Amino acid sequence: MELPLSSPAKCELRSVILFLSAKNNSPVEIHRQLVEVYGEKCMDIKNVRKWCREFNEGRINVHDEQRSGRSSLSESTVARIDEMVRANRRITLEEIEDGLNEDFSHFSVHKIVSNTLGYRKVSARWVDKCLKEAAGEWYNTGITKLVDRMKKRFMKTSEALHWTRKQQKIDMDPEEQLYTPNDANTLRTSALALIFSTAEYCAPVWEGSCHTKLIDTQLNSTLRIITGVCQPTRIDWLPVLAHISPPELRRNEATKKMYQKLLDSPDLEINPILQSPPKHRLKSRNPIWSRGNQLLSQNFNISEAWTNSWISSDIPNKNLITSPSVKIPGLSLPRREWVLLNRFRTGQGRCAELMKLWGYTKDPNCACNVPQSMSHILDDCPLYKFNGGISNLHSVTPEALNWLKALPLRL
Numbered sequence: 001m002e003l004p005l006s007s008p009a010k011c012e013l014r015s016v017i018l019f020l021s022a023k024n025n026s027p028v029e030i031h032r033q034l035v036e037v038y039g040e041k042c043m044d045i046k047n048v049r050k051w052c053r054e055f056n057e058g059r060i061n062v063h064d065e066q067r068s069g070r071s072s073l074s075e076s077t078v079a080r081i082d083e084m085v086r087a088n089r090r091i092t093l094e095e096i097e098d099g100l101n102e103d104f105s106h107f108s109v110h111k112i113v114s115n116t117l118g119y120r121k122v123s124a125r126w127v128d129k130c131l132k133e134a135a136g137e138w139y140n141t142g143i144t145k146l147v148d149r150m151k152k153r154f155m156k157t158s159e160a161l162h163w164t165r166k167q168q169k170i171d172m173d174p175e176e177q178l179y180t181p182n183d184a185n186t187l188r189t190s191a192l193a194l195i196f197s198t199a200e201y202c203a204p205v206w207e208g209s210c211h212t213k214l215i216d217t218q219l220n221s222t223l224r225i226i227t228g229v230c231q232p233t234r235i236d237w238l239p240v241l242a243h244i245s246p247p248e249l250r251r252n253e254a255t256k257k258m259y260q261k262l263l264d265s266p267d268l269e270i271n272p273i274l275q276s277p278p279k280h281r282l283k284s285r286n287p288i289w290s291r292g293n294q295l296l297s298q299n300f301n302i303s304e305a306w307t308n309s310w311i312s313s314d315i316p317n318k319n320l321i322t323s324p325s326v327k328i329p330g331l332s333l334p335r336r337e338w339v340l341l342n343r344f345r346t347g348q349g350r351c352a353e354l355m356k357l358w359g360y361t362k363d364p365n366c367a368c369n370v371p372q373s374m375s376h377i378l379d380d381c382p383l384y385k386f387n388g389g390i391s392n393l394h395s396v397t398p399e400a401l402n403w404l405k406a407l408p409l410r411l
């Protein structure tokens with residue numbers, strides 16, 4: 001069936017609605033009449049209802065002028081929107097529309113917020129991602145920087161050691177040589193001041209990281225310099241001989257102290273977090289509150305922890321040490337005697353048997369034709385042996401010192 005009228009203008013349809021609703025026709029009736037004349041697609045019942053409502057509320061304009069009127073926003077409205085955004089940065093466009101007295105479209109409010117006022121929507125997820133990336137980068141460069149700084153300091157200590165050796169080559173009265181300041185004590189102090197202070201910078205923050213072994217490797221090299229022991233020596237020996245607590249325990253101690261300090265300062269912003277820490281999201285995470293809390297509840301004591309780990313280990317000659325945190329004798333000996341002493345204590349030195357094992361020589365035998373181990377030289381060798389045994393040597397009795405000085409081997 002051909003329609004009486006087709007493709008009408010919007011205002012034409014609205015004028016018809018205005019006319020018919022003024023004659024008190026219902027929206028359904030108006031819609032029926034419109035479809036009859038203009039066809040099914042001219043306007044749906046929903047829109048007819050909307051226009052009926054608007055005309056009943058007093059509107060007489062059938063054009064879209066109202067919309068262009070909407071976009072001419074006064075300065076006061078822009079200022080009002082700005083104020084709303086500043087008050088609540090997470091405000092939505094709908095909330096802004098509701099908050100305004102006049103009727104504005106979604107589009108124009110969006111235009112004001114983004115074009116006129118220049119606000120940009122920032123996704124919370126994106127910010128989170130950026131922060132995580134920044135934190136990861138900071139962490140990585142932090143650890144790398146720390147290791148670099150330590151290496152530099154480590155070089156300095158090596159130089160100090162070199163200087164110590166040079167100094168001792170100068171002919172000195174043996175008595176005077178005993179009191180030379182360039183001994184293990186001096187090295188120990190400079191290592192603590194130069195290397196350990198750097199290596200433990202902010203330790204409670206990063207102590208839970210799995211990368212701490214990078215730093216421990218450097219610290220163990222430092223301890224080897226102080227004690228003069230061979231590379232294959234068990235690392236449990238190093239802190240005992242150098243009289244510096246193991247790096248891990250030192251970090252635990254620092255964490256415990258820091259945690260206690262934070263708990264004791266209720267004014268700090270972190271304090272409420274420590275009182276009721278957030279839930280663990282990942283198993284691998286080990287934040288300061290869980291470590292600190294654990295250490296406090298265990299009543300962590302550094303010398304106790306050290307003694308326990310010493311007792312549970314299976315280190316050769318470990319019976320020499322009853323309490324690892326007690327300073328061992330000989331730290332002020334001249335370098336040669338100090339190094340020799342430590343190599344006998346640890347059982348690792350350049351004796352023929354080990355030199356063969358490490359691939360430096362072919363003959364593992366002593367001049368007395370028996371495999372030459374460190375204990376052979378000390379206890380059994382008819383040519384070199386020391387009558388006092390390892391315990392007297394460890395306590396550096398005058399006889400032991402004389403024997404060390406007179407020993408013609410380079411071990």
Ligand SMILES: [Zn+2]
Nearest residue numbers: 366367368381
């Ligand atoms: Zn021998």
